[in-house]
Amino acid sequence: MSEQEPPLDAKRVDLRSREYGMFTDEEVDKLQDKIAFDSVNEKLQDPQVRAEIVRLVKKYHGGKGGTWHTARRGSYNGVFVVKFDEPGSYGMMRIPLPRYSLALREEKLRAEVAIMRYVEANTTIPVSHVYHMGMAEQNPTGLGPFIIMDYFPDTINLSDLLKDPAVPYDHDTLHLDMPEENLENLYRQMANIVLQLDQFSMPESGSLCHSDGEYTVSSRMLPQTLIDVITCGGCPESVLGPPNRVLNTSHEVYQYYADLHMAQFIFQRNDAVESEDDARDKYMARHLFRRAAYMNLLPFPSYTGRRDHITPTPETFKLICDDLTPSNVLVDPKTGDVVAVVDWEFAWFGPRSMASDPPWWLLLQKPQYWREDIPGGLEDWAARYPKYLDIFLRALEKEEQKLSAGPSTGVPSLGADLEGHEVPEPGPVAEWLDKLRIQDENVAFKCPKEPPLSARMRRNWEDGSFWINYATRRSYGFDPVYWKYIDERLFGQNPNGGYERRAGSMTTEARELMEMVVMDKMEEMNGERKVVEWFTDEARAHLARVLGYGQL
Template identity: 40%
Template sequence: MPTKLRPPHIPKDDLAWERADEEAEAWEISVNKAQIWRAVGDLILKYKPGKAVELHRPIRGGYNAFYRLEYEDGSSAAMRVPCKGIVRFPEEKVLYEAATMRYISNNTTIPIPKIYHCGTAEENTAGLGPFLIMDYVEHERTMSEALKDPALDPKDDHVLDPDISEEKLEFLYRQMADILLQLFTLEFPRVGSLTQDRDGSFSISGRPLIQNMNSLVEFTSIAPTLLPSQQYSTADEWYSALADMHLSQFVFQRNDAVKDDDEDDARDKYVARQLFRRLASKGQLSSQSESGDASDTTTSPFRLFCEDLRPSNVLIDKDLRVVGVIDWEFVYAAPPQFSSDPPWWLLLTGPENWPGAYVPWMEAYKPRLETFLRALEGVEQKMRTGDETASGLATLPLSQRMRESWESKNWMINYAARSSWAFDFVYWRYLDERFFGPNEDKDHRARLGLLTQQERETMESLVDMKMEQQREASLVTLDHDNAAAQLARFMI
């Protein structure tokens, strides 16, 4: 029997996606009014006084709307607000991002825009929600624009130029390597998000707010109160929380979570999630994904990890030199394994979006990784020369950790752990046999014997629920009590 073909990622709920887009578009129209523009200008001037000459039209990005106010002296300031309908924890996101930017600015040479004020929704006199007011960084373009294939249509997603010169690539990669290496030297005692107290001190006192959590609320019926709400002392605890979120995603995504009328597809997804949860609870994910010293596997120090740190968020001048790094949302102190994996963005796009998915992506990725690691080794040598005790360099170099992670395919464990929608393909194609032995068809049938009787019964109940949801094709909003009761049926 041939191995079943699986898409590289589960589709997100199309009905939920349409609803979020409609809400975001309605919000964008509602705020594009003269009186709101005037209020935005006044608010920026309150925290960055000067003689203003022009407030540019707002730009809407993936998570934020961006307002730029230009001054008579040629400088500019900006206000950044989370987009309604897309960002589901706006106050937290802004609070953590401001603290992270200030901390990185204070402790590294990474060029971070200066923040003049971090404000709550109540403080925003323009009525746009929580906000950041910061310097606007003058730049020629993003690094992604310098790296992308020039033959692409401007509207296409960026893909690395296949004909880029090795000299240009290494020059740009070296600057990214320097950013990642500086972040890797920062150490924290827990998994969580940075906050800043009124006295200016920083601490990991926020929960780890990640992109996947935002997506869970955006694309499923999960109650936000069921998501992680604490910091974590060990990597194992965090891996378990991530694994639980994968099961939550499958339970609460009502539409497009399962192939049409395919009960076995639902069983595959349930079994994969239950076995992944079991691996996490037994500490097997942290120990297998670790590269470097054994002491790094479960406890502190943890390292700042930014899943969205990529060339499109790095601003460069006409000489290709980095002048600013922006968009620090969803950054948190994570297990060091995450930062020890080779960066996914070397080709500017991830494997699930590459033509042919993972195998051709890895073939194209490998030579670019060699270039990046060579650049990283050069930065490591330079840092050692300047500071022999640089944290993270006194033991196994980051370049070697990344190389080991790539060669052992340990990076796939963390890649699967971070995204509920990319999880299934990676689990069945690359992780299942690694942990549980041969599985010719790469599906749930060979693993049913690993489940308890209660888990098998629960699986069939969940399959019935997913089939019924397919027939209904509706969206439902659940309160905490009803969502908790539904999750409890399957979280065994």
């Protein structure tokens, strides 16, 4: 089959745009909201349920008095706040909203509590203390699995200090005119947090578990993408692998993600494609990305042959926090102290390359959503990012110098001297610094010496690993990033972008499979907008006819 490019002036009848990826399925989203919020709101109308929440929070928190204060909700969790008699003392019950199965909610909650307790015990990062965790059968309110924690009412998010006040709240964007000195001071707090978390490693990739006083990775990874394909795309949980599956190599992790991207495309019925050409583009991007994953080319074709990327055998994995952003860092508006880092639900141990990526949130807005109302927003994000990466890395380098010089006193306050390099007097935290330099006793091998985190972050940006890792981990940002920053890097020139040039390298069987999927997507696009309920065997067979092989 010919690989000849179509004429540059060829007009396309079908609509397609690679500026955006798949949109979330509105029908799934509406149904999820109704199930999650209506059921919880109905229960909260009952005074006896609210009284039971107060009783449970008081029982485990230990505060005096205790009255119902408020209920709040986010995308995935509900929070029910109790006010105690002591001034400024609050506790809360936090539940995962019923947007997916009870079994998955309990699995995710156990993993989140394990990582919170692990971070609290081994770092100076302030974490909301977990007083109690209970499964659904232990919650007399009928609200499902729950955590009892502290609540911090008189705080602001660190993102509030970083964002442009002229931009609407739901489109947080960095204040680009902020003086660099001020910005570096704000970045410095996040730099300290990510540096402390970089000390952790585990011998498998997955979620942390806590049993009999030991922390191990013995359950599957639960990244944000896995939850998003369920709650935003309607992907059935039954095809996403068993809960006890841990992975032993980075290659397996990239392969799992590649299969997950294809599963999302196969199962999302609504708002997935705009035309036949658009469907071919989206299929081809996932097909090629999956091919690269199974050829062990990710995150970079020469990755495994470069000395600075060599990993030990057996491999070790770093802590990855998908939702660690300034929006989840609570700050005292009067002192500038970090009060608590919250929302650890998407924390898992994964490939060292992913953990070495510089933060996407330096501009607050995700790359694919940057100036989404105009063409070229992604390129504008990429052009602006290096300036802010340099500022962040300066802050990170200063925190690295402090850590290498001796014990740390914790996350710095906004009022701390940014330029000073004096090392505080040794205190209780010195013990954990020593422990972090040594692997846990049940790990029989040592982590290799590696470049500082700041150097690894700079390298990942410069060699393009950042974009491959970003596309790997972001289901709804995959397509524009793939076509702009990954396709030619992996598979050579493709001046016009899109599937046409790449289709020439497909076998006849692969091309027929693509056309089968494209026809499926067109029938869905032109058919009734609805949410499809899948039986387990039916769902697995539907995915298997496309994947043929894989981990899901």
